[in-house]
Amino acid sequence: MKILTKRLTIATLSTAALLIPFFGVIPGVPNWGEMTSAITALSSANAQNIQKQPMVKLQLGAEKQVLSKDIQGKTKTTWQALQGQVTVQPGDVLRYTLTGANQSDRPVKNLTFNQPIPRGMVYILKSANANTNAKITYSIDGGRSFVENPRVKVTLPNGKVEEKPAPAEVYTHIRWNFPNAIAAKSAVNGIYQLRVR
Structure with a gap:
């Protein structure tokens, strides 16, 4: 029986602007280009004056689920931080944490994280x-529309x-849309889990 494995590179990048994307490459699947995160930080300042926009530092962290048995035989779940080159197999569960840290001295309003699967x-x-x-809303149409509970039409x-x-x-x-202003020198997290096909 052949076991299919996939190699990932977990990268941490940060930048600041009105629209803040991640860039990087993960060999194999998933493709880091498909993991591009768009974070939109809109403030009450005029969008044309980007240099006065608050600084938001982005960080994407990943952990792999590790299952083990305790002395009583009960399943115990722990999370192993992933960095650099890692190997995952079909069925593995990864937990991602997308952090947006407001590094400025004023609040950031209307912060939104968009994360492709x-x-x-x-x-x-x-x-x-x-x-x-x-x-938290979801898209099933490539990011064109977002709803809280996506539905599909099924023919019986x-x-x-x-x-x-x-x-x-x-x-x-x-x-993730954060309706409350993100205070200066504070951070928000969007957390989610994916399973390797």
């Missing part, structure tokens, strides 16, 4: 959360068409 990975339903109040054996919750395999993006 790369090919070769499947979103684990209900795993997305945040360390503060955030509205009798020919009737009805809407059902979208399966995890069709999720393409996750979005």
